[in-house]
Amino acid sequence: MSRTTDVVPQDRNQGKNQLRVGRLVKAHGLKGGLKLELYTDNPERRFVTGAEFTLQVPEASPWHGKTVTVREYRVMNGNPVVFFDDVDDRSGADSLVRAILWIDQDVEEVEDDAWFDHQLVGLDVVRDDVVLGRVMRVEHFPAQDLLIVKAGDREVMVPFVKAIVPTVDVAAGRVIVTPPPGLFEELPDAANDAADDETGESSDADAAE
Numbered sequence: 001m002s003r004t005t006d007v008v009p010q011d012r013n014q015g016k017n018q019l020r021v022g023r024l025v026k027a028h029g030l031k032g033g034l035k036l037e038l039y040t041d042n043p044e045r046r047f048v049t050g051a052e053f054t055l056q057v058p059e060a061s062p063w064h065g066k067t068v069t070v071r072e073y074r075v076m077n078g079n080p081v082v083f084f085d086d087v088d089d090r091s092g093a094d095s096l097v098r099a100i101l102w103i104d105q106d107v108e109e110v111e112d113d114a115w116f117d118h119q120l121v122g123l124d125v126v127r128d129d130v131v132l133g134r135v136m137r138v139e140h141f142p143a144q145d146l147l148i149v150k151a152g153d154r155e156v157m158v159p160f161v162k163a164i165v166p167t168v169d170v171a172a173g174r175v176i177v178t179p180p181p182g183l184f185e186e187l188p189d190a191a192n193d194a195a196d197d198e199t200g201e202s203s204d205a206d207a208a209e
Helices: 090-094 188-199 204-208
Strands: 018-028 033-038 052-056 067-076 079-084 100-104 124-127 130-140 145-151 154-159 167-169 174-176
Touching (some): 018 052, 018 090, 124 145, 130 154
Parallel strands (some): 124 174
Antiparallel strands (some): 018 033, 052 067, 052 100, 067 079, 130 145, 167 174
16 A cells, blocks of 8 residues: 655755645546545645645646645545636646645654655665665655665665555664565576576476477
8 A cells, every 4th residue: 555645855846845745637527626646644734725736747738837726625426626726627627637736844744654855865774674775765756656775786666655665764774675576686487597598508398399
C-alpha cells in the first residue's frame, strides 16, 4: 500500500518547503469538479475553502507557473472531489487533469509518515540488520517516490512505499527495507544464465537436443 503522505522536497520553490497533497485524475461533472488522488491523511484540513496550491504541470500547459485556489471540497459517491476558483466547466477541469498539487508546509507541521528529502538522504538502508547501502537522493514521480540507494557500485531504485520501506528511523540514521527478491541482488537463475553466456555452456535442455 502506498503511503498517503509524501516526502517533502525542500527548496523546491524559492526556498520554501512544500508538501505534495494530491493529483487531479479526472474531470467530474459539468461544473469544473475534479476527482482527487489524495496524498494526505487530512484532506478536510488541506482542502479548505481558500487554500492555495502550486501546480506541477508540463511547461506546455496553460497552467504552468500558476496556482489554484479551492472553492469547495466534497466527497461524492465515495470519491474526493475538488472545485477551484475560475474553473467553472468541464473544459477547464480537463485542462488540469494529471496536475499535481503542492502546498507550502512549515517544518513543524509535517504530517505523520512524511519526511523532508534532507532527512532521508544519508540514511543507511538496512535489511535483517545488514546494511545494504545508503540513500543518495529522492526522486519524485506522480505515482510514488523513489529512494535512490548507493549499494556498492550500483544505484538501486527503491519504491518508497510501506510494503518495501516499512520503517523510517531518522534518529537512528536508518530505514528498514523488505525488498522483493532481485532488487538488491541478482537472483540465482539470472546469475547462472549470465555465467553460461560468458562460458558458452548450454543448458541441460539445449544439451539434450
